[in-house]
Amino acid sequence: MSGQGEPVAMTARRSGPLSGVAEVPGDKSISHRALILGAMAVGETRVTGLLEGQDVLDTGAAMRAFGAGVVRHGPGEWSVNGVGVGGFAEPEAVIDCGNSGTGVRLIMGAMATSAITATFTGDASLRKRPMGRVSEPLALFGARAHGRAGGRLPMTVVGAADPVPVRYALPVPSAQVKSAVLLAGLNAPGQTVVIEREPTRDHSERMLRGFGATISVEETGEGHVITLTGRPELRPQVVAVPRDPSSAAFPVCAALIVEGSDILVPGVSRNPTRVGLYLTLAEMGADIAFLSPREEGGEPVADLRVRFSGAMQGIEVPAARAASMIDEYPILSVVAAFAEGVTVMRGVRELRVKESDRIDAMARGLEACGVRVEEDADTLIVHGMGPGGVPGGAVCATHIDHRIAMSFLVLGLAARQAVSIDDGSPIATSFPAFAGLMAGLGAQIARAG
16 A cells, blocks of 8 residues: 555666766755754745655645744745744644654654644554654653554654753664754753764754754763753754765666666765765675765765676675664665675664564565575575576565665666566655656666556
């Protein structure tokens, strides 16, 4: 069943060399945060390059519901007239976050320390995902949450009338939980402290600093310690959103496995907390060059030149790298299927509770395409079949998960037989131009039937 309406079956067929320029969309993580922090600033924030996927559009609609003025001026060009820290109005209707775990968790954090009540829901996939990992630390501020069994949506959050600052150690690496706690800490007096044993993506820290919050990050014996001073007056900003490295992963990995390919992917974020996939691909022997390194919107970026890499080797991906590439394991498992030898991905337990159980979804789909896979609760192992060696010929279930959908379509571009997916509509949540962009490079992807 689709998360966006009627299912849209799609098929990818073995393609000739991919070539050209892949203009991937703006970074989804930064787009969410730009809208939320813009709504919590005083005055008008301008955003360029905003990702206009459904996930981000749902966050924009939520900010309007909380009283901010959110206006689209043109493709990727938006303004947010904020209401200030603690200035959210109580929404009149239920907040529907669609498919976005990032959106719902960050918004819960942003409103949890204001004396308002809001009810959150989402699509069938989001309603299965655990929200207790956010509602539990928000309760330390004084907020109360009432949801379905297992801490699932729909969930009503009653914000704290007299919030207190907290000191919270993340039980598992999660940029979403970290960000929710920091956003809640904005309207709490004193200092809120988040401790993470393994650093996760740091877009919230960078953007909070840019909007004028006082925030420090240091390494101690406890781990990565982030300290935020509450009750700032956030200043509106001009935010230039860099291109999303998670979206770039799909044309990049397609070029690596489709013989003869040579593409350019310009302006991709190279944030150190997001480059795990690219480090891994380099270790496997991928031909990727990082050109014209520079800084845009407070984030390091570069242009990526990517060429077919027929000599890639399977490797063991260290568990410590998981936080920096958690969204990229599905597409990495596709690359691993076309490498020589075995690729072992450890420390990936978090994939079990994403938009789908991504370990299970990739394992079953790869097996259906003729690839040998092993798995346990925290590990995915792919036995590579070499360049052009994957039989394909299957219909793969996407489980309302955009990254699963795109990963299997990429696999079909290099498999011996066409690969289909049962539903490509969830791709619109993060990369609505995916099919058109890939077609422009020469990929054979089309709606089935």
